[in-house]
Amino acid sequence: MQKQCGAQSIKFENPPVIISGAAVVGPKEGEGPLAKYFDEISSDILFGQSSWEQAESEMVRKGIELAVQKANLTMDQIRYILAGDLLNQGTGSTFGVRSLNRPFFGLFGACSTMGEAMSLGSILIDGGYADYVVSAASSHFCGAEKTFRFPLELGGQRAPTAGWTVTGDGAIVLAKEGDGPRVTAITTGKIIDMGIKDVNNMGAAMAPAAADVMVAHFRDLGISADYYDQIVTGDLGHVGSELLIQLMEKEGYDVSKNSTDCGIEIFDATKQNTLAGGSGCGCSAVTMAGYLLHKLRKKEINKLLFIPTGAMHSVVTAQQGESIPGMAHAVAIENM
Amino acid sequence: MDQTESGKKQYQELVKEVSPNSKLLANCIRAFVGGGLICVIGQLIKNFFLAQQLGEDSSRLATVAVLIGGSILLTGFGWYDRLSEHIGAGAAVPITGFANAIAAPAIEHKKEGFILGVGAKMFVIAGPVILYGTLASILVGLIYYFVR
Amino acid sequence: MELIRAFIVGGIICVIGQILIDKTKLTTARILVIFVVAGCVLGGLGLYEPLVNFAGAGATVPLPGFGHLLAGGVKKAVDEQGFAGIFTGGVTAMAGGLTVAILFGWLSALTFNPKEK
Numbered sequence: 001m002q003k004q005c006g007a008q009s010i011k012f013e014n015p016p017v018i019i020s021g022a023a024v025v026g027p028k029e030g031e032g033p034l035a036k037y038f039d040e041i042s043s044d045i046l047f048g049q050s051s052w053e054q055a056e057s058e059m060v061r062k063g064i065e066l067a068v069q070k071a072n073l074t075m076d077q078i079r080y081i082l083a084g085d086l087l088n089q090g091t092g093s094t095f096g097v098r099s100l101n102r103p104f105f106g107l108f109g110a111c112s113t114m115g116e117a118m119s120l121g122s123i124l125i126d127g128g129y130a131d132y133v134v135s136a137a138s139s140h141f142c143g144a145e146k147t148f149r150f151p152l153e154l155g156g157q158r159a160p161t162a163g164w165t166v167t168g169d170g171a172i173v174l175a176k177e178g179d180g181p182r183v184t185a186i187t188t189g190k191i192i193d194m195g196i197k198d199v200n201n202m203g204a205a206m207a208p209a210a211a212d213v214m215v216a217h218f219r220d221l222g223i224s225a226d227y228y229d230q231i232v233t234g235d236l237g238h239v240g241s242e243l244l245i246q247l248m249e250k251e252g253y254d255v256s257k258n259s260t261d262c263g264i265e266i267f268d269a270t271k272q273n274t275l276a277g278g279s280g281c282g283c284s285a286v287t288m289a290g291y292l293l294h295k296l297r298k299k300e301i302n303k304l305l306f307i308p309t310g311a312m313h314s315v316v317t318a319q320q321g322e323s324i325p326g327m328a329h330a331v332a333i334e335n336m
Numbered sequence: 337m338d339q340t341e342s343g344k345k346q347y348q349e350l351v352k353e354v355s356p357n358s359k360l361l362a363n364c365i366r367a368f369v370g371g372g373l374i375c376v377i378g379q380l381i382k383n384f385f386l387a388q389q390l391g392e393d394s395s396r397l398a399t400v401a402v403l404i405g406g407s408i409l410l411t412g413f414g415w416y417d418r419l420s421e422h423i424g425a426g427a428a429v430p431i432t433g434f435a436n437a438i439a440a441p442a443i444e445h446k447k448e449g450f451i452l453g454v455g456a457k458m459f460v461i462a463g464p465v466i467l468y469g470t471l472a473s474i475l476v477g478l479i480y481y482f483v484r
Numbered sequence: 485m486e487l488i489r490a491f492i493v494g495g496i497i498c499v500i501g502q503i504l505i506d507k508t509k510l511t512t513a514r515i516l517v518i519f520v521v522a523g524c525v526l527g528g529l530g531l532y533e534p535l536v537n538f539a540g541a542g543a544t545v546p547l548p549g550f551g552h553l554l555a556g557g558v559k560k561a562v563d564e565q566g567f568a569g570i571f572t573g574g575v576t577a578m579a580g581g582l583t584v585a586i587l588f589g590w591l592s593a594l595t596f597n598p599k600e601k
Binding site for chain 2: 494547
């Protein structure tokens with residue numbers, strides 16, 4: 001069987017199994033509508049640590065350990081850990097896996113990292129390079145604010161198009177064999193830049209990348225949009241999701257009925273005052289490892305297209321007046 | 337995806353259409369009331385110091401000191417950002433907003449040490465204000481020197 | 485009456501800031517710079533003084549008042565010291581307020597830890 005499929009997709013010969021998943025989140029996520037699907041909700045945003053950075057790493061360690069434990073494995077059975085986050089140089093992940101003593105690939109795909117980690121993890125498994133792989137991604141509201149915006153205590157109003165960074169780490173264990181839904185195909189996105197410069201409207205910057213990878217996925221696999229029970233994007237939020245539906249309509253696909261967004265699902269925008277919705281690497285990661293995996297296992301969803309989205313800018317490029325390039329990875333997950 | 341100039345333009349138009357705007361009128365009313373009240377508090381404090389026979393200059397400085405001190409205390413307790421979430425520019429434009437801009441990064445970057453953390457980051461926003469204020473004062477002084 | 489005038493003028497200055505923030509997407513840092521420079525220039529032209537006389541704290545508490553203070557300081561220094569005053573006036577005028585802000589800001593870093601929203 002041909003593994004390469006179309007222009008930018010892979011159809012796995014032996015689709016890797018998601019044997020477990022764990023989501024560790026902060027207090028605000030624990031008050032949201034998905035609370036009951038998370039494994040651990042910390043009432044302390046510092047996770048018992050003394051800085052935001054340490055807190056994120058603690059979350060990463062906990063999430064990965066929990067996922068491995070739930071898979072009934074020991075840490076030394078894990079061949080690779082693939083993880084990434086939003087802090088400079090990916091320190092949230094590196095410091096988090098420091099004590100785990102496993103081979104590690106540090107990734108950066110901004111908020112699309114979970115898609116990148118699952119794609120590469122599946123390739124490693126199907127290629128026969130590993131029996132067990134952990135794919136994880138994390139973000140921390142306070143750490144991200146400090147990195148990308150201004151100090152927390154600085155006054156200011158949020159734009160209605162701005163997202164709210166999710167505090168959480170989502171980790172899944174991929175395996176060659178086992179019980180659970182399988183990653184059947186992936187489509188790797190391209191960097192798409194439509195010239196959006198507003199850092200308070202990241203959904204608008206990322207929507208074209210999501211649309212692009214989705215169209216490529218349907219074309220490469222020769223399927224239509226209604227093949228999937230659910231198409232779930234990462235953190236486009238309310239504004240980006242509306243844009244995505246319109247962009248897809250122009251391409252001749254109707255995704256208005258079966259698509260939603262992790263950023264929309266994870267918070268109650270009116271009650272929790274999260275404006276456009278959740279964002280950050282953790283947003284799609286915890287929604288996948290907690291909520292979506294649960295739905296797949298219960299067979300409430302049987303065919304899922306998971307598309308984490310990322311805004312690939314930095315503080316420096318934004319200050320230099322550059323536009324915000326978008327990124328998206330499509331991961332098809334099915335019960336077989 | 338159509339990443340040509342015309343494709344980008346078309347998309348940016350669509351973004352404008354879909355993105356909700358800030359509620360300008362409501363924001364302005366809240367900024368008006370909130371900012372106005374901070375000024376009234378300032379006036380009351382100054383009147384108090386004037387009544388203590390402190391003199392114009394000292395009263396003015398004492399007023400500024402109380403406003404700045406109050407703002408920084410609120411910042412420390414994490415209340416100033418909540419206030420400004422409601423009254424926006426009403427909290428940013430008064431001198432209390434300037435104080436908040438000094439204290440907020442100082443607290444946030446404490447973990448990076450007292451020299452390059454607190455010391456340097458304290459001026460992330462206040463620095464430009466001091467810089468351009470000083471430059472503007474030199475300009476004013478220069479012109480005044482020649483035309484007075 | 486004095487308080488009402490302070491309320492209205494102070495409020496209007498803040499509304500100008502709000503419109504700038506919402507309509508131009510300028511960051512708060514830029515707004516603060518613009519207001520201080522504008523206050524200094526208006527003060528230099530003698531246009532801000534009447535507003536201060538009318539509204540008191542309504543004109544001195546917002547940041548243009550800080551700029552106006554700098555302009556007043558530099559003029560006074562030029563009157564007293566001549567050419568040297570161009571360079572000493574501004575910083576001298578802001579010395580009190582700035583020192584208080586730096587002192588309290590540093591003390592706050594000593595006392596408080598960052599808090600979540």
